[in-house]
Amino acid sequence: MKTLETTMIQETKPILTVNKYKFIIWLFIITIIMLFASQTSAYLVRRAEGNWTEFKLPVIFWWSSSILIISSVFMYLAQQSAKKDNYGKLKTYISGAFLFGIIFLAMQYIGWLELQDSGIYLKGNPSGSFLYILTGLHAFHLISGLVVLLFAFVASYQLKIHSKSLIQIEVCATYWHFLDLLWLYLFVFLLYFR
Numbered sequence: 001m002k003t004l005e006t007t008m009i010q011e012t013k014p015i016l017t018v019n020k021y022k023f024i025i026w027l028f029i030i031t032i033i034m035l036f037a038s039q040t041s042a043y044l045v046r047r048a049e050g051n052w053t054e055f056k057l058p059v060i061f062w063w064s065s066s067i068l069i070i071s072s073v074f075m076y077l078a079q080q081s082a083k084k085d086n087y088g089k090l091k092t093y094i095s096g097a098f099l100f101g102i103i104f105l106a107m108q109y110i111g112w113l114e115l116q117d118s119g120i121y122l123k124g125n126p127s128g129s130f131l132y133i134l135t136g137l138h139a140f141h142l143i144s145g146l147v148v149l150l151f152a153f154v155a156s157y158q159l160k161i162h163s164k165s166l167i168q169i170e171v172c173a174t175y176w177h178f179l180d181l182l183w184l185y186l187f188v189f190l191l192y193f194r
Contacts, residue, residue, distance in 0.1 A: 052125070094153045148172050151168070
């Protein structure tokens with residue numbers, strides 16, 4: 001005969017929980033998706049109204065896209081190193097992701113200067129305004145990603161990231177990969193809808 005206690009134990013279902021930091025980063029990512037969806041929709045609506053200057057994206061944006069992909073590879077390798085408690089590689093790969101993120105921002109700035117040299121400005125035709133706003137918003141979010149990377153970098157030196165404590169590196173990697181995918185989306189969008 002089953003006792004009441006045994007019956008209650010068997011009927012108890014496990015409670016599904018989500019880590020609060022993972023939940024927060026996913027809420028933040030959803031917010032960013034909504035922001036960029038609204039901006040790209042507004043871009044398409046305004047473009048359809050006419051008075052739109054066609055523009056050519058600077059070649060450096062192609063290179064900066066590949067730089068950002070490389071930084072994402074570094075971030076992936078950092079996460080894998082943390083899972084294996086390989087602290088030396090973890091620090092190296094986080095540093096690489098951070099460095100390539102900085103290089104990406106520098107290349108974006110050079111791209112903006114090239115756009116200005118070709119007559120595309122923030123003020124003036126809406127096509128230029130949208131271009132700078134979209135790429136500038138992404139740059140702003142990438143800077144926030146660099147801050148998250150910096151915190152992970154410091155935590156890796158304090159040995160707070162390891163195989164039994166992966167939340168920080170997982171949150172960092174999720175956000176960083178998202179920012180990389182967001183840029184690729186924007187880049188393809190801008191290539192197609194110039």
